[in-house]
Amino acid sequence: MVVQERLEITAPGRGTVEITDQVQRIVTSSGIKTGLCHVFIHHTSASLMLCENADPAVRHDLETYLSRLVPDGDPLFTHRQEGADDMAAHVRTVLTHSELNLPVTDGRCALGTWQGVYVWEHRFSGQRRRVTVTVYGEQA
Template sequence: MYRAKELTVATRGRGFHDITGEVQRAVEESGAQEGLCTIFLHHTSASLLLCENADPDVRKDLESFFSRLVKDGDPLFRHDAEGPDDMPAHVRTVLTQNSLSVPVKGGEANLGTWQGIYVWEHRTSPHHRRVTVSVVS
């Protein structure tokens, strides 16, 4: 059995947007008891992250690290058609991921105790991001 659901995530700009609940609902609605859930983000300037969800400082520290690693407006980059965060957003995406796989067990995404699923927006302005949640059982 294969089921897919498309989500739209409205971001507020750069930062993390928790989609764990929406992914869990998509898995539950699929009716699968065992299988695999794939989450795919259809963009090149945002990414998906499976990250600790208990302490928000983890996500703040990740953002601080990436801000140091890939600076907005860095003169190294020529691609800046949409502003100084344009190419840095693409670099951040390439260094992370746009797809996650999570096992399905007992009718739900079988996440660890402290794991959450996030869309990590790399652009500074708000966007609507398209995410497909596919479940195979």
């Protein structure tokens, strides 16, 4: 069996938005007990992240590190149509993940104790992001 739903996520600007509960809701309502949950973001300037969900300092430190690795407005970049964060956002997306595969066990994503699913927005300004969640597997 396959179930697919689309999420519309509002990202207020650069940073992370947790979507774990929304993904879990889709998996639970699918009726699938054992299988896989595929999460895909439809954008080239935002990504997905499976990350620590207990201490927000972890996500802050990841953002700080990525800002050092891929600085906004780097003179190396020629693609600047939408501002200093334009090409940096695309590079960040290529270096991170546009999709995640999560195991489904007993009708839920089998996440670790401190794991959460996040949209990682790489643009300065707020954005609406589309995420497709597809659940594959067997019902009980």
